[in-house]
Amino acid sequence: MQRDQQPRSDAAAPPILEVRNLVVAFHGLAGTLRALDDVSFSIAPGEILGVVGESGAGKSLTGAAVIGLLERPGRIDGGEILLAGRRIDNLPHAQMRKVRGREIGAIFQDPLTSLNPLLTVGEQLTETIATHLALSAKAARARAVELLAEVGIPAPANRIDDYPHHFSGGMRQRVVIALALCANPKLVIADEPTTALDVSVQAQILELIRRLGREHGTAVMLITHDMGVIAETADRVAVMYAGRVAEIGPTREIIETPHHPYTVGLMGSVPVIGEDAEDLVQIDGSMPRLNAIPPGCAFNPRCGEVMGRCLSQRPGLMPAGRSQAACWLMDTVTGDAA
Amino acid sequence: MLYFIIQRMLQSVLVMLVVAAISFALFSYVGDPIEAMTGEDDPIELKQQLRASLGLDQPIPIQFARFVGNAVQGDFGVSYRARQPVMQLIAERFPATMELVFVASLIALFVGIPAGIYTALRRDSPVSYALQTGSLIGISMPTFLTGILLILVFSVWLKVLPSFGRGETVDIGWWSTGFLTVSGLKSLILPSITLGLFSTTLIMRLVRTEMLEVMRTDYIKFARARGLRDRSINFRHAFKNTLVPVVTITGMQVGSLIAFAIITETVFQWPGLGLLFIQAVGNVDIPVMAAYLVLTALMFVVINLAVDILYFFIDPRLRADRAVASGATT
Numbered sequence: 001m002q003r004d005q006q007p008r009s010d011a012a013a014p015p016i017l018e019v020r021n022l023v024v025a026f027h028g029l030a031g032t033l034r035a036l037d038d039v040s041f042s043i044a045p046g047e048i049l050g051v052v053g054e055s056g057a058g059k060s061l062t063g064a065a066v067i068g069l070l071e072r073p074g075r076i077d078g079g080e081i082l083l084a085g086r087r088i089d090n091l092p093h094a095q096m097r098k099v100r101g102r103e104i105g106a107i108f109q110d111p112l113t114s115l116n117p118l119l120t121v122g123e124q125l126t127e128t129i130a131t132h133l134a135l136s137a138k139a140a141r142a143r144a145v146e147l148l149a150e151v152g153i154p155a156p157a158n159r160i161d162d163y164p165h166h167f168s169g170g171m172r173q174r175v176v177i178a179l180a181l182c183a184n185p186k187l188v189i190a191d192e193p194t195t196a197l198d199v200s201v202q203a204q205i206l207e208l209i210r211r212l213g214r215e216h217g218t219a220v221m222l223i224t225h226d227m228g229v230i231a232e233t234a235d236r237v238a239v240m241y242a243g244r245v246a247e248i249g250p251t252r253e254i255i256e257t258p259h260h261p262y263t264v265g266l267m268g269s270v271p272v273i274g275e276d277a278e279d280l281v282q283i284d285g286s287m288p289r290l291n292a293i294p295p296g297c298a299f300n301p302r303c304g305e306v307m308g309r310c311l312s313q314r315p316g317l318m319p320a321g322r323s324q325a326a327c328w329l330m331d332t333v334t335g336d337a338a
Numbered sequence: 339m340l341y342f343i344i345q346r347m348l349q350s351v352l353v354m355l356v357v358a359a360i361s362f363a364l365f366s367y368v369g370d371p372i373e374a375m376t377g378e379d380d381p382i383e384l385k386q387q388l389r390a391s392l393g394l395d396q397p398i399p400i401q402f403a404r405f406v407g408n409a410v411q412g413d414f415g416v417s418y419r420a421r422q423p424v425m426q427l428i429a430e431r432f433p434a435t436m437e438l439v440f441v442a443s444l445i446a447l448f449v450g451i452p453a454g455i456y457t458a459l460r461r462d463s464p465v466s467y468a469l470q471t472g473s474l475i476g477i478s479m480p481t482f483l484t485g486i487l488l489i490l491v492f493s494v495w496l497k498v499l500p501s502f503g504r505g506e507t508v509d510i511g512w513w514s515t516g517f518l519t520v521s522g523l524k525s526l527i528l529p530s531i532t533l534g535l536f537s538t539t540l541i542m543r544l545v546r547t548e549m550l551e552v553m554r555t556d557y558i559k560f561a562r563a564r565g566l567r568d569r570s571i572n573f574r575h576a577f578k579n580t581l582v583p584v585v586t587i588t589g590m591q592v593g594s595l596i597a598f599a600i601i602t603e604t605v606f607q608w609p610g611l612g613l614l615f616i617q618a619v620g621n622v623d624i625p626v627m628a629a630y631l632v633l634t635a636l637m638f639v640v641i642n643l644a645v646d647i648l649y650f651f652i653d654p655r656l657r658a659d660r661a662v663a664s665g666a667t668t
Contacts, residue, residue, distance in 0.1 A: 067563055069559065097565045097567070097568075098565060099565070100562070100563055100565035101564035101565030102565055105564075106560065106563035106564070108556055108559070108563075110556060113555065113556035113557060114557055114560045115557055115560070116557045116575050117557070117654070118578050118579055118652070118653060118654060119574075119575070120654075127566065127570065127574075128564045128565075128566065131564070131565060131566055131570075132565060163654040163655070165654070165655050176560070179560070179564060180564070
C-alpha cells in the first residue's frame with residue numbers, strides 16, 4: 001500500500017498552505033499556556049500532509065488555527081498562515097468566513113454528529129453552495145446531486161431529500177466530505193476523518209480523500225493518530241509532540257528511517273502483522289502537560305539519548321536524511337541518527 | 339405516527355378518568371352537601387328527599403358512572419351556592435381567563451425567546467447581564483407580589499392603568515371579549531404581565547441554556563467551518579435544534595398559566611375561572627371545584643397532546659415511516 005514518494009506537484013509550484021512559526025496560546029486566569037509553539041510546515045497543491053501525534057500534541061488545534069476557528073480563550077500569538085500566498089491569520093471575521101468553505105474545506109471526526117439532524121442533506125448542501133457560489137437554487141441543487149455522486153452516494157437524486165439519520169455512518173462521512181467540497185476548496189483539513197468508522201469503511205473514505213488530490217489538485221491536511229492511515233494515504237508526514245513539530249518528511253522516510261527519538265519510539269509502537277507483539281516498543285512516561293513543558297527539548301524527560309544541551313536549548317528543525325527533525329542528534333551526526 | 343397519536347390519546351383518556359375520580363371523591367370527603375344545602379332545622383324527610391333527588395342515595399360506582407357520563411356531555415350539575423348549572427357559570431368566566439392566559443403566553447413567547455437567544459449569542463454584553471439579573475428577579479418573585487407592586491406603581495402612583503376588573507367587554511355570541519375596547523385592553527396589561535412574568539423568565543433562561551448547548555455541538559462547528567452566515571447558523575441551524583425542549587416547556591407553561599391564573603385573578607379581581615374557583619372553595623361549592631379540576635386537567639392533556647404532535651413537525655427523526663422505507667438502502 002506504499003505510495004509514490006515523489007510529490008505529485010512540481011517543486012516550483014507555490015504551496016497552497018504555508019504555516020510559519022505559528023504560536024497559539026490560551027490566556028487564562030492561571031496564566032498563559034502555549035499550546036502550539038513555533039509550528040511551521042507547508043502543503044503543496046495535490047499533496048496530502050499527514051499530521052500525527054498523541055492526543056493533546058496540538059494536531060487538531062493546528063487545523064482549527066488554519067481555518068480560523070480557535071475557541072476562546074485560545075488565540076494566535078505569533079507567526080503567520082498563508083493560503084496560496086495570501087495571509088489569512090489576521091483577516092477580519094467577515095472575510096475569514098468567506099475563506100472557510102470557499103477556499104478551505106473541513107472534514108470532522110464524527111459523521112454522526114457533524115450533520116444537522118433537522119435539515120435534509122440537500123438543504124445543508126445547497127445552503128453551503130449558495131453561500132459561496134453565485135448559483136440559482138436549481139443549479140445549486142444540481143451541483144449538490146453531482147457532489148453526492150462524486151463522493152459515492154448511490155442514487156444521489158433520490159437520497160438528496162433524506163435526513164442525516166437515514167444514512168449509515170460511512171455514508172454520512174461521504175456527505176460530510178461532499179459538504180466540504182461544495183465550493184471546490186484549494187485545501188481540505190480532515191481531522192480524524194476515519195477514527196469513528198469501521199475498518200472497511202475507513203479504506204473507502206481514505207481512497208476518496210486520495211482521489212481529491214489526484215483529480216482536483218486539492219491539498220489535504222490529514223490529522224490522525226493512526227500511523228496506518230498515514231502510511232496508506234499521506235505523501236508527507238509531520239510528527240507533532242507537545243505543540244511542536246518533532247519531525248517532518250516523506251512518509252516512507254518517516255516510517256522506515258525515523259530520525260527523531262520520539263518518531264523512532266512512535267514507529268516502534270505500531271504493531272506489524274507477522275511480528276511478535278511482544279517486540280512492540282513502548283515510550284516510557286507520557287507527554288508533558290502544557291503547563292509543565294520542560295525547558296530545552298520537550299521530549300527530554302522521555303528520551304533515551306538525552307544530552308546536556310537538550311535540557312537547556314530547544315532544537316529547531318534540522319535536515320535529517322530526506323526529512324527534517326527537531327533534535328540535537330541531527331546537529332552532530334547529520335542524517336545518521338537512527 | 340398515527341399509532342403514536344392514538345396511543346397518546348388513550349393515555350389522555352386514562353389521565354382524565356383518574357382526575358375525574360379525584361374530583362368525584364371531593365364530593366364524599368369534603369363534608370355532606372345535603373348538610374350544606376339545608377338548614378339545621380329542616381326536617382329529616384326533606385333531607386332524604388333532596389338526597390334521593392340528587393341521586394346521592396345510590397352506590398358509589400353508579401354515582402361515579404353518572405358523574406363521568408354527565409361530565410362528558412358538559413354537565414357538572416348545579417352550583418350549591420349560585421343554584422345555576424356549573425357549566426353556565428364556567429362558560430361566563432371562561433373567556434376572561436382565556437384572554438388573560440393568551441396575552442400572558444404571547445408575552446412569555448415574544449419576550450422570552452428573543453431575550454434567551456440574545457443572551458446566549460451576546461453572553462458578555464451589558465444588556466445580557468441586565469436581562470440575566472432581571473430574569474432572576476422574575477423567576478424568584480411570587481406572583482401576588484408582582485401584581486401588588488405593579489398596581490402600586492401604575493395604578494396608585496402613576497394612575498395610568500386600572501387596578502382591577504376587565505373594563506368594558508363586548509359580547510360576541512357567548513364569548514365576552516375585552517380586546518375590542520380601550521378600557522378592556524388597558525385592564526389586560528397589568529394582569530397579563532403579572533401572570534406571564536414567571537413564564538417569560540423561565541422560557542428565556544431555557545432558550546439561553548439550550549442555545550449555548552447547541553452552539554457547542556459538532557454540527558454547529560461544522561456549519562461554521564463551511565463559512566455559513568452567522569444569521570443562518572444562529573437561527574436556521576442552532577435555534578431550530580433548541581425547539582423540542584422549548585416547545586415542551588412552553589406547553590407546560592401555558593397549562594400552568596391557566597392554573598396560576600387563580601392568584602393573578604384574585605389580586606386583580608379578574609372575573610375568570612380562577613376567581614370562580616377561589617369563591618367556590620370558600621363556599622365549599624363542590625360541583626364548581628370538581629368541574630374546575632376536570633377542565634384544568636383537560637386543558638393540560640390537550641396541550642400535551644398538541645406538543646407531542648408538534649414534535650413530529652420539528653424533528654424528522656421521529657417521523658419513522660420514511661426511515662423504515664429507506665433503511666434498506668443504507
